[in-house]
Amino acid sequence: MEEDSKIISQINSFVRTTNIPLRLLDSKGEVLWKSNCFKKKSYFCNTIQSGHFQGRPCLKSHREAVQESLRWGEPIISKCCYFIMQIVSPVLEKGRLVGHLVASPFLLIDPSELQPEELVPLLRVKSDRTQNLKKALSSIPIVKDEEARRAAQRLFQLADRLSDPDLSALIKVQEAQILQGKIADQIRDLKDLDREFTRDSLSKLFYDQEKEIVTKIRLGDQAGAKEILCQLLAIILVQYLENFELLKISILELLIILSRAAVEAGAKIEEMLGMRYGFVTELASIRNQETLCLWVVKVFEKLTDQIYQTRNARNYQRLKRALDFIETHYGEPLTVDRVAKEVYLSSSRLSHIIKSELGVTLGDYISKVRIEKAEALLLKDRELSISQIALEVGFPDQSYFTKVFKKIEKCTPKIFRQNELRSA
Amino acid sequence: MINRKEKLNMVKGLSGTPETGVDMTLSQLGQAVVLRDCKLVKEITENLVKEEVNHFQILNRGLIPGMLEVSERFRRGEFFIPELLMSSRALKFGLNVLRPLMREKKKDVLGKVVVGTVKFDLHDIGKNLVIILLEGDGFEIIDLGVDVSPEKFVKAVEKNDAKLLAMSSLLTSTMSWMKFTIELLHATGLTRKVKTMVGGAPVTPIFAKNIGADGYCREATSAPSLARELLGIEGDEATVIPK
Numbered sequence: 204m205e206e207d208s209k210i211i212s213q214i215n216s217f218v219r220t221t222n223i224p225l226r227l228l229d230s231k232g233e234v235l236w237k238s239n240c241f242k243k244k245s246y247f248c249n250t251i252q253s254g255h256f257q258g259r260p261c262l263k264s265h266r267e268a269v270q271e272s273l274r275w276g277e278p279i280i281s282k283c284c285y286f287i288m289q290i291v292s293p294v295l296e297k298g299r300l301v302g303h304l305v306a307s308p309f310l311l312i313d314p315s316e317l318q319p320e321e322l323v324p325l326l327r328v329k330s331d332r333t334q335n336l337k338k339a340l341s342s343i344p345i346v347k348d349e350e351a352r353r354a355a356q357r358l359f360q361l362a363d364r365l366s367d368p369d370l371s372a373l374i375k376v377q378e379a380q381i382l383q384g385k386i387a388d389q390i391r392d393l394k395d396l397d398r399e400f401t402r403d404s405l406s407k408l409f410y411d412q413e414k415e416i417v418t419k420i421r422l423g424d425q426a427g428a429k430e431i432l433c434q435l436l437a438i439i440l441v442q443y444l445e446n447f448e449l450l451k452i453s454i455l456e457l458l459i460i461l462s463r464a465a466v467e468a469g470a471k472i473e474e475m476l477g478m479r480y481g482f483v484t485e486l487a488s489i490r491n492q493e494t495l496c497l498w499v500v501k502v503f504e505k506l507t508d509q510i511y512q513t514r515n516a517r518n519y520q521r522l523k524r525a526l527d528f529i530e531t532h533y534g535e536p537l538t539v540d541r542v543a544k545e546v547y548l549s550s551s552r553l554s555h556i557i558k559s560e561l562g563v564t565l566g567d568y569i570s571k572v573r574i575e576k577a578e579a580l581l582l583k584d585r586e587l588s589i590s591q592i593a594l595e596v597g598f599p600d601q602s603y604f605t606k607v608f609k610k611i612e613k614c615t616p617k618i619f620r621q622n623e624l625r626s627a
Numbered sequence: 628m629i630n631r632k633e634k635l636n637m638v639k640g641l642s643g644t645p646e647t648g649v650d651m652t653l654s655q656l657g658q659a660v661v662l663r664d665c666k667l668v669k670e671i672t673e674n675l676v677k678e679e680v681n682h683f684q685i686l687n688r689g690l691i692p693g694m695l696e697v698s699e700r701f702r703r704g705e706f707f708i709p710e711l712l713m714s715s716r717a718l719k720f721g722l723n724v725l726r727p728l729m730r731e732k733k734k735d736v737l738g739k740v741v742v743g744t745v746k747f748d749l750h751d752i753g754k755n756l757v758i759i760l761l762e763g764d765g766f767e768i769i770d771l772g773v774d775v776s777p778e779k780f781v782k783a784v785e786k787n788d789a790k791l792l793a794m795s796s797l798l799t800s801t802m803s804w805m806k807f808t809i810e811l812l813h814a815t816g817l818t819r820k821v822k823t824m825v826g827g828a829p830v831t832p833i834f835a836k837n838i839g840a841d842g843y844c845r846e847a848t849s850a851p852s853l854a855r856e857l858l859g860i861e862g863d864e865a866t867v868i869p870k
Contacts, residue, residue, distance in 0.1 A: 274749060280708040286716075288709075311709050318665060318720065348709040383798045387829040388702065390799065394845075400833045440799050441831055445806070445838075493800040 210364060211236075217361055221354040222344040223290070223306040227365070230301055232262045240342075247339040248308060251284065269293050269303045276377030278355040278362075283307050286321060287343065290355045292362035298372040304362050306354060309346045379497045382433070386496060389437035400441065407582075409438045413457075414579060417464040422530060423523050425507045432503055436496055444492070451486055454499055458482050461506055469560050470509040478505065518556050521546050525553060533572050534597045539565050573597050574611050577604070581620040589616050649680055653689040656721070660693030661700075663713035665720040672724040682728045686763045687848060690721045691756055695847065698752045711752070722759065729763055736767045738790040738858055741783045743771035745804035750797035753827060756847040757793060764851035766791075777808040784812070784821050790858055793850070796827040805830075806838040813839075822857040826850070 214236065218225050224238035240246050248261065261283055268279045268291035283289040289307030293300050346354060363370040393400075393408075412434050419428035435457060443450040462475045482502065489495050511519065524546045529537065542565065543553040557565045573596040580592045587595075593604035608616050652675060659667040668690075675685050697714040700706040706714075740761055744754050751773050758768050769787050771779060784792055792812070796802045805825050812818045825835050826844035835843035842857045844850050855861070 271749060274747075280712075282712070288712075311713055318669075320723070348707065348713070351709045352707050383800055386799055387797060387827075390831065391828040394831060400831055440829075441833070444799060444802060444834065491800070 213361055213364060217306070217354075217357055221306065221346065221350070221357060223309045223346060223354055226305045226307075227294075228265065228302055228305060232265070235302065245339060247287075247343055250339050264289065265291060265303065265305055268305075269300070272303075273300065273373070273376070275380050276373045276375070277380075278359040280351055280355055286310065286312075286317060288346075288351070290351070290358050292355075292358045293370075293373065294362050295366040295370060295372060297367065302365075304358055304365070306358050309344050309351070311346065311348065311351065313345055314340050314343070375497075379493050382496055382500060383493060385433045386437050386440060389434050390441055393437060393441065402442070405438055405442060409435065410582075411579070412438070413460060414575065416461070417467075418530065418575070420461070420464045420507060420510070421468045422526050423468070423511060423519070425504075425511070428507065429500070429503065432500065436499065440492070440496075447492070450492065451489070451495070454495060455482060455486060458499065458502060461503060465506045465510050467561075468510045469562070470506065474509055475506075478502075478509075518560060521548060521553075522556055522560050525557070529569055529572055533569065533576060534595060536599075537569050537597065569597075570607050571611065574608055577608065577616065578612075578619065581616060582623055585620075585624070592616070649675070649678065650688075652678075653680075653685065654692075656685070656689035657691075657693030657696065660690060660714055660717050660721070661696050663710065663717050665717040668717045669720040669724060672721040676724060676728065682725045683763050685721070685725060686760060690718055691760060691848060694718050694752070694756055701752075715755075725763070729765075737765045737855070737860055739767045739769060739787050740791040740793055740854065741769045741771060741780065741787065741789045742793045742795075743775035743780060743783075744773040744795045744797070745801050745808065746774055746776045747804065748796050748798055748801040749773045750795070750827075753797070753847055754795040757795070757826070757844070757850040760847060760851050761793075761854060764854070766851075766854060777804065777811040780808045781811050781815055781817065784817055785815070789821055791854055792821050792823045793844070793854070794823070794825050796825070796830060799829045802827075802830060802834065805840070809839050824850075824853055824857060 214225060214227075217223075218238055224240050225236075226234055226238070226241065227236040228234055234241075241248065243249070251261075264281070264283045268281050268283075268289065271281070272279045272291055272293050278290055278292040280288065280290050287308040288311055289305055289309075291306075292304050294302040294304060359370070396408075412431055416428050416431040416435065419431060439450065439453045439457065443453055459479065462470075462479055466472050466475050485498065486495075489498060525542055525548075528542060528545045539550045539554060543550040546553065548556070554565055557563070557568060561568060563571070577592050577596045580587055580595060589605070590601040593601045596604075598604035598607070605615055608614075608619070612619055614622070652671060656668065656671045656675070659671055672685060672690075675689070676682070694714060697706060697711060701711055742754060742758055742761070744751055754773070758770055762768050769783055769789065771783055780792060780794070783789065792808075794805050794808060796805055809818075809823055812821065812823070822841040823839075824842035824844050825838075825840045826847075830843070832843045842853045844853050
């Protein structure tokens with residue numbers, strides 16, 4: 204009972220702050236609770252319903268809005284009749300629809316701004332009613348764009364409280380929809396980038412983005428990495444949308460790359476191996492593309508959380524600064540002293556942090572970044588000579604560059620370029 | 628209160644606003660749609676009609692680009708549903724001015740087109756713009772709305788003896804329904820009678836080709852020329868998938 208009074212007070216607070224009348228309906232459309240204004244016979248909605256208007260258009264528009272809300276996982280702002288607006292949110296019980304909240308009526312514009320032709324259908328009622336209707340119209344609150352949006356959020360929160368246990372089932376739908384929207388946007392951008400969509404250009408783009416995401420993961424830029432993850436998903440989907448099995452295989456490939464990057468960035472290798480095993484079994488049970496994409500993002504978050512958990516929080520800030528510095532200054536002569544000075548640490552302290560967080564020495568790390576950048580250049584611009592590239596990425600000469608390159612890639616830069624270009 | 632002109636100057640975004648003449652008026656018309664000022668939209672449209680600007684030009688270079696800008700802002704998260712609804716309202720005021728002119732021309736209808744957004748997909752901005760443009764070009768439209776099943780598409784094509792079926796999808800998760808619809812058209816032997824065109828943000832030319840669509844519509848504004856091309860009606864250049 205106490206719970207009920209709490210909810211009533213929340214309902215009242217919604218009406219007070221937004222000015223919009225509220226109704227709570229069950230799944231059959233019966234009103235369980237309504238604002239006082241609906242009790243007046245002269246109220247706009249009552250006038251409309253008792254007038255020469257057929258059927259119960261309000262109920263139909265509520266029901267449509269609820270369906271739409273379930274589809275998108277968010278509160279719906281729509282027209283309920285003519286130019287009158289409503290906000291609708293479902294109420295769930297154990298994930299099942301048991302009712303809905305309707306915040307209406309309200310107007311997005313002042314009734315005086317309504318154009319004559321918009322009022323025509325409304326005024327088709329008998330002339331003695333026209334005056335009443337106009338008067339009733341003036342009692343409807345006007346809620347501007349931004350306020351309407353905020354009211355929708357509040358209504359959603361209220362519906363969340365009324366639901367048992369909450370609206371988390373709906374929020375999951377919302378997450379999936381937002382992700383789908385992002386991926387669709389990425390595909391649209393891809394179309395602007397490349398009209399042809401040849402397999403070659405797509406795989407090259409994929410390769411570039413893959414490098415980019417590995418860098419972002421290493422730098423601890425989770426948000427930036429997530430952005431690129433959407434691009435990678437878009438590239439995969441463009442190619443394999445019609446073949447779900449191939450789609451799954453490419454997703455698995457992507458996850459292996461990401462987990463490898465996570466290990467390099469400091470995640471514990473045992474944890475990663477356990478997670479990789481999990482990927483395969485979980486992946487097998489996924490049946491549709493929407494769930495698949497959402498799952499990839501969740502796995503990605505788990506992976507990156509792993510890294511940042513492992514990294515000591517305070518050291519991590521300094522480490523991030525150092526890594527950012529290397530990322531932007533790799534073309535210059537870099538020594539431990541120079542980087543240490545940049546992040547206000549002693550050389551020995553910095554070396555220690557790098558070694559303990561990344562498991563490699565600073566020198567090795569810098570070499571690795573340089574070689575990665577060199578690889579990108581080798582493939583991007585065929586005109587660039589090996590010695591030019593060596594200088595570009597911060598090696599003093601070609602022979603030293605080749606030596607380091609061979610150590611990491613097990614082949615010379617020249618052969619690497621030939622192999623990669625041939626296979627592409 | 629700010630005056631109209633200042634209000635117009637406030638809105639930037641429609642690229643390359645020309646300085647003078649009909650071009651400027653057309654671009655102002657688009658801006659008025661973005662501003663959700665239905666009075667202004669009505670006024671400018673009426674002026675353009677008075678100046679005997681072709682109604683298709685008014686659509687294609689004024690109202691529609693304005694609405695596309697709105698949907699772009701919606702996509703970027705700058706506009707939300709309320710803004711979208713108010714812009715659609717403004718657009719409607721312009722269309723109401725143009726509709727009588729379009730009817731006049733309709734005597735020689737180019738053909739019937741069934742249009743809809745595929746199953747489980749509720750996006751309709753792009754679809755509605757395509758409808759406006761096709762109608763403006765002289766096609767007769769059968770609008771099936773959103774969340775349309777393959778069976779419903781096929782039934783509508785059959786019943787109306789449509790020459791063209793246009794499908795829209797805005798989600799990678801719903802795109803397959805285009806494929807299913809075309810498969811059903813094949814199964815019922817209707818593909819000989821009706822051409823298909825597809826479009827939407829995630830739809831690519833490759834996808835269109837793979838599912839056997841006759842045409843891929845890159846953006847709403849190219850829908851009329853593509854439709855003409857597919858039906859062999861003389862018109863402007865269009866994008867047709869090479870077979």
